[in-house]
Amino acid sequence: MIPEQQVDPVRLKLYEEAALQQWLEELPIVNLALSTRLMHDFILESNKLRMSAQQRMGFLELIRSQYLVIEDDMRSRLVRTGLPKSENEQKIHKILVEIEREYAIAYWIVVKEQTGRNISWFQGKNAALAIQRTIKGLSSIVISQYIMSLPVPEWVWIDVHSLYTLGVRLKKEAAKVEGVTGLIQHGGTIQDSYKQIILLSLADSTGLMSKEIQQVYEFTERLTSLVVFEKAETKGVECPCVILQDEDLPARFIKKGESLKENLVLYINFKKLYKEFDKKEKLKNDVNGRYGSTDLSGSANTLPIELLLYLEARWFGVALSGAVLFADRLSRYFTIGLDSAYELQSATSVSLHESEKEYLAESHSKTALMCAFDKPGSLSIGSLISFRKTNQPEHKRSIGVVNKISVQKGTDKIGFEIALLTQRAHVVQYGVLPEDDENEKHKALIYALKSEGAEERSILIVESFMLKELSVVRLYLNDKNFPIVLRDRKNIGVGYWQFDCRQLEEQVVATKSNKGYDFT
Template sequence: MKNSFFLVIPEQKSDPQLLASFGDDALKQWIAELPAANPGLAARLFYELLGELVTVEMPAAKRLHALEMLRDSFFLIDDYLRSRLTRSGFPKGENEKKIFGLACSIERQFTIGYWSVARELTRREVGWLQAKPTVLAIQRTIKGLSRIVVTHYMMSYPIPDWIWIDLHSLYKLAVKLGKADVKVADQGGIFSKQSSIEDSYKQILLLSLAYPSGLMQKEFQLVYEFIEKIADLLEIETKPVAGQAVQCSILMDEDLPPAFLANSGQSDRRSDSAMLYLNLSKLAKVFKHPDKFSSKDEARFSSLEMEKSQQQRLPAELFDYLLQRWQGKEPQGSVYFSDRLDRYVAIGLEATFDLLDTARIGSGSGLEKRAETDSERALSCNFDQEGVLSIGSLVSFRKIDALPQQRALGVVCKILVPKQDSKLIFELMVIAAQAYAVTYQALDASPGDERKKALIYGAKDHEGEKSYIIMDSFRLKDGDLLRMYMGNENFPIILNGRRNIGLGYWQFECRRILDESTIPQQPKKKGYDFI
């Protein structure tokens, strides 16, 4: 790999004074003086410093040492900028787009620094003394490109041209040098402080196979770090994997991520030398032990931002999601729009509840947006407000000529932002063909106490007809008793089968208690005794 079309190294200039500013003492002082209390300013200063670092003529060893000294500061600044991108859903506003632009610029400049070192060291035959810095520079370049990919995934933006072919080319270079499996120190790792070029390459390949359009923004880094634990179970092979139901190929000379082949007989028109295969069969070991890697106590859709506890084990729902994706099964919404007619959509429990109230007017209320059908599974809509939609959002919809009360209910399972603007294409996992508005309160509440809003729907399974209630309170748990108000009726219900079905929404199977005299006395909840 002689050049990169994405990591373009700027023209180098000789500047002894600038070069001196990257000495150990000067750089340590500069890092110490970064304004920690003002991360926005720190990011700008860091970007300016990187611009100087990648343009000044400098020995490869000195440049690599300077980059390693700056690495911790890079992670702190980049993680802060990324956190600003995940505080709300889609579409993104201008401020978030500016933050995204700055984050990508810093990531790119930092990676160019490592690539310039790698290119310099691999121009000639790599000797024994150059082996370790060469492996380090290539591994860091792959990690840098991977970080750019993850940041684009977070924004649901297309991956820039040439990134994938650069990743493939760097891996091929490492294989050619016989250094692909050599471990180097990697303090950026969460679970391991050593990583090889091949480990880093496999990590981003496996993330791309998780179908990014079906992941929440907070989940990309979470899944990327989880893959660090299991990357050694993934193997790269030169021939189709015997016994693997769905083959997964990497087109090494194409600017494309790996992809599952639609059928076992499908192949690429070019020579086999340009194609490698991923052996995913050993991942079965991971999915046979879900308790080791996932937690049923962690809810996938509990919040938009990641909590610290989630860095250890994945939510069980996310773990199951990955199991399906790494078997080659694409996340797909329900086939509900085969007629290709427009729909009115409302986002959230509150808006849906108000529209199900017969006293409300539908499209004139401002609670609904008109959406076009993009496919038999997807809707597309231009949103005026920022941050209204995310994976896990609860959405109700109706046909244009239907009454506002005739609403189906679904959860967003896939989002695309094709033109990086306010137009979103999204798919829904439909959970009910018709939902109804109800209210509820604690069983021992006074009749005049405030009632909380909820939605209810019915469904059939092998056991018969069941009723399910959806609410936005995370305090309730299995076995709790409530009084539900539906139309002119009110009656006690018992909750069971608690599930976090959407972003901030919880579903229970609810059963009516016919004989109130059988209800046991419940202690009144105070404070946080529900935990």
């Protein structure tokens, strides 16, 4: 992993503070593509050069702020679309991971030198910083892989576990280290950085949108004090969570009483975290729905309530899964989006063949379909899906939302699972009230929902964030039309909202008249 290093006094001068300051000042900030190449080459060459641990740490910290700007810019280019990723996005990702890898290696070189012998107090302080930075660097690789729905490289998790174990052995796991600004920041310890990436791995990235992965990682920073590592299984927990520190795997939930090599296991106690999630008001923000947020910054101290509920389930040990819809293991025709679902649902023909608007997917399991897409960014967590069996006509369609996505290793196929909304929906239109001269009609879907012990409700699916709670619209259903009031607004997918709708009585609106009283 660490390249062979050469002694070169001339090149070494480029990494002295004065030369570094000049190099940073001359870095073309407005041209981030060129800055990225220069930063990559600079770090790559430094790893091949022999220098003292103190000098290496000094220059790595000096360039860190600009490095993080470049990393953030490259990440922002990868979270704008769904899957499959375009060739350009794949190229950006490849360069990004190469830079992240070299930057992590640079800190690892310092760790190796600082911990390879008996160390002084000052060296121990630098060792703690180097270990924490290396864990952060490896965590960056994990995040970038999750964003692209790709597996984590084989060596990453075992290295992360080894670094934390090393910090514990040096008794530096709880030592605070300086942040980029030189200030002591929360999360600036070896242990906290380790907890952050462990929490992200348990969040199951296959159920997160690309833009949410960095947000969830940043959010975990406020939760690290609520997570406790223990050597023994936590009492009163149905599904213990463990880290097998000698394996190249993330943390996972196990069955109670499962036999493990106790000396190589860390148990995770989530009891404090569970209590915190009982008070979600402190954790949630006022963003209008999980899928309605347009924030791509990745920074998040609070999250939408829907995303909090998702994380709560994962951190409670509930495995993410779609509905069991494909137990027959037969292929399905499907289409993405409300417009195409509306048109196919409205079809008057009884064609059993694949429409030009449909994809053919093979069943991958009882809960998953698998398909190769011809257009980048076609599918995302939160995509609205309508699907049918291949022997059914176009208008007999089920409706759901994609809740899990994975890229099939070694293929160009994408596997996805679906949270079912209804087995059968009907096409309708609606017009916003009060009606204007144009009386524009909008496409929508409607279905009936019957809960045990409750009356049947009518649920309307629309592609508009303009409709609010208690909005009144005119619904056009077959040959009838009538006003309805919209309640229980829910953001069910990317750009899609669902309402419980109730019919209202038509109101006769009195009009002004210029005539006098009629006494006859």
